[in-house]
Amino acid sequence: MIVAIDGPAASGKGTLARRIAGHYRLPHLDTGLLYRGVGQIMRDRGFPLDNVEIAAAIAENLDLADLDAEKLRTREAGEAASVVAAHGPVRRALLDLQRAFAAQAGGAVLDGRDIGTVIAPGAEAKLFVTASPQERARRRFRELVGRGECADTDEALAAVLADIARRDERDSGRADAPLTVAADAVTLDTTDLGIEQAVAAALAAVEARRR
Numbered sequence: 346m347i348v349a350i351d352g353p354a355a356s357g358k359g360t361l362a363r364r365i366a367g368h369y370r371l372p373h374l375d376t377g378l379l380y381r382g383v384g385q386i387m388r389d390r391g392f393p394l395d396n397v398e399i400a401a402a403i404a405e406n407l408d409l410a411d412l413d414a415e416k417l418r419t420r421e422a423g424e425a426a427s428v429v430a431a432h433g434p435v436r437r438a439l440l441d442l443q444r445a446f447a448a449q450a451g452g453a454v455l456d457g458r459d460i461g462t463v464i465a466p467g468a469e470a471k472l473f474v475t476a477s478p479q480e481r482a483r484r485r486f487r488e489l490v491g492r493g494e495c496a497d498t499d500e501a502l503a504a505v506l507a508d509i510a511r512r513d514e515r516d517s518g519r520a521d522a523p524l525t526v527a528a529d530a531v532t533l534d535t536t537d538l539g540i541e542q543a544v545a546a547a548l549a550a551v552e553a554r555r556r
């Protein structure tokens with residue numbers, strides 16, 4: 346079974362993808378990490394993020410095994426990821442890797458922005474996980490404060506909300522594989538759901554599709 350999970354930044358799709366993968370003992374790929382990896386390498390090497398050719402060459406040579414998920418969780422890497430993710434050649438360079446992951450025997454769970462629409466349009470179960478921008482900003486803010494990456498102030502929360510709004514606009518407004526709800530996806534709004542409630546709802550939606 347392939348489970349495709351899409352949604353905007355900090356909606357909780359990664360949390361749900363990990364739990365669904367654990368429940369069904371399926372491998373999981375957080376596809377945002379690929380774009381974060383390309384963006385971070387561009388930053389580390391001092392390349393402008395709008396250099397499409399260099400970004401595509403980095404994407405072509407990206408090795409999943411080299412990606413350090415912890416290091417790539419920073420705000421800067423997320424911001425860089427959303428810039429390079431708008432380049433068509435970067436997306437095309439990362440296509441085969443993601444499709445091969447999805448096609449492995451036994452199935453897989455993938456989360457991102459275009460899994461149900463582009464990477465695995467034939468997935469048995471598709472979820473579109475969302476929450477209000479304010480709630481997503483609060484979740485991301487709490488995470489960043491917990492990691493000591495931002496101050497626990499109203500101004501810092503407002504800055505995180507602005508980051509989220511900018512990323513939403515970029516991800517939904519780009520020409521190539523924009524963030525959109527697949528026609529056959531189940532939308533799960535987690536604004537008023539705790540993690541365990543969201544997991545239960547997600548598993549119920551996947552089970553309904555398996556039958």
Ligand SMILES: Nc1ncnc2c1ncn2[C@@H]1O[C@H](COP(=O)(O)OP(=O)(O)OP(=O)(O)O)[C@@H](O)[C@H]1O
Pocket residue numbers: 352353354355356357358359360361377423484485488535538539540541543
């Ligand atoms: N339903 C929920 N209620 C409260 N907090 C949640 C919920 N789901 C996830 N979280 C928390 O919100 C934060 C963001 O969740 P997560 O990383 O799963 O989102 P994401 O959509 O994968 O983010 P990104 O797009 O940036 O990778 C995490 O700290 C997570 O623990």
Ligand SMILES: Nc1ccn([C@@H]2O[C@H](COP(=O)(O)O)[C@@H](O)[C@H]2O)c(=O)n1
Pocket residue numbers: 354355376377378380381423426427428430431456457458459460512516
């Ligand atoms: N399938 C995907 C996954 C991610 N992106 C872009 O990467 C950015 C970071 O993703 P996170 O899930 O780690 O937040 C995201 O803002 C997208 O721009 C993508 O385009 N397609």
